[in-house]
Amino acid sequence: MSVLVVGSVAFDTVTTPFGRRDKILGGSATYFSYSCSFFAPVNLVAVVGEDFPDPYRELLRQRRINLDGLQVHEGKTFHWGGSYRYDMNEAETEFTDLNVFEDFHPDLPASYRASEYVLLANIDPDLQLEVLNQIENPRLVVGDTMNLWIELKSEAVQEVVRKLHILIINDAEARQFTGEVSLKKAAGKILELGCEYVVIKKGEHGALLFSRQDIFSAPGLPLDTVIDPTGAGDTFAGGFMGYLARSGEISPSSLRKAMIYGSVMASFNVEDFSLERLQRLQEDDIKSRFQEFKALTSF
């Protein structure tokens, strides 16, 4: 079962304690798609400029990622610059050049409109709503957002959340969105808006899945070295959604496994810049790291 994703395809200029990389491939839809592609085919919706290089396009195509919905506009590709300090916990944004994203309106190819699995990666919530309006009868809609939209477009974010089955959000954003320090209370408030599940990501500390009845905690895998955490959240979402689409089952049990597959993919992603670690990834690596998570939590 294929997964539709709308989000950003971008250049990232990233500085971490391990070095600096200029205009490497990034963007929420990029990380999501690449990660998801290990589990299910992906239909991507985004926009790039005329400067977007063919080798980047080819990288995505090689992994069953359908680019029919990738518009090319006159102008430059979205470009984000940021840096991480020694503790790698939070990126400091240095610049955000929206470029072609400023006038972007998603227009879904006819073949995408019957998508059953939809991931609204982090972009302007108005664009997320435009995408949802073009989808006929989705089975599972999962969405992400960020502090910027919660601050600038709180009502649109709320409207999106009401239409989601699952919201994926990080801990600081969940606190900002709800005004609650307790993540349990924050999740409760988000569930009251109408979605069925909330995933709260906690970076190196893992992620929590909340429903009205239940909580599941996925651990963070302790790693020797984190080279670049950019895209970890989107990579998590890719593994999470990809596993659900592949299994065809949306149940408490499949959601828990999906949380672990998301964590597995994110744990690989941070081990190198851009998609570099995921490009070297084999199916067996995923299986054995899933077993590592099992061993990490069994008692």
Add this chain to the structure above:
Amino acid sequence: MSVLVVGSVAFDTVTTPFGRRDKILGGSATYFSYSCSFFAPVNLVAVVGEDFPDPYRELLRQRRINLDGLQVHEGKTFHWGGSYRYDMNEAETEFTDLNVFEDFHPDLPASYRASEYVLLANIDPDLQLEVLNQIENPRLVVGDTMNLWIELKSEAVQEVVRKLHILIINDAEARQFTGEVSLKKAAGKILELGCEYVVIKKGEHGALLFSRQDIFSAPGLPLDTVIDPTGAGDTFAGGFMGYLARSGEISPSSLRKAMIYGSVMASFNVEDFSLERLQRLQEDDIKSRFQEFKALTSF
């Protein structure tokens, strides 16, 4: 099998977003003992001043905590004052009046010297060594420390660590002690000093257990309300050590369960000031929260 603990018995003056309490019962050995007493009898070594009230003494005695090693010195009881901001992540120390602790030297009653289970709670590492020298043939020695001692007495801390089977330390202290950001690398460096296991506590994010072969991650239980996190780490150590003493087994499997019992006890402790939540605790509460941890992590 009884557990010997050396540490502080103190007055705490604590301010949290939920209020302020003056001179409530606190101290590392207090929290440890009370928590441990749900699993095993405790022999306590510490010092208080003449101002230490009988009702506090009675509170400890009621729970099989042997106070033969609790010295009473002329002067005032150790008094710590601190406050927590809204996120409850770290205490800001307002004052530390060592008082009778300034000239304290532990002197173990004869009946304590054959102790098999020894917990060196957070006090001056030189005092921890003095205690160890008085114990004949311990089966399990577990120790805690804090940033202050790592800064002031790094060599004494290292000497203690070399004599421990298990070091319990928090994430910031592990990073400070080893100069490593990665907790996995930090644990590796500590294990090289000679102890067999390291427990790294991560506050609301749970705790990690490292051996040379293995890692276990105990989750933090998401709670509606955290009233006062003071003593959570010592309460964790109490459940951890108490379970090991009760089970009589020191194996990878019993250590994992001990991590969860430690987390169970800490999760109760933060729900109220001082020992108030633990005073209301029933055996069944512990059992059912252990099951909550099981449900929280199964996949």
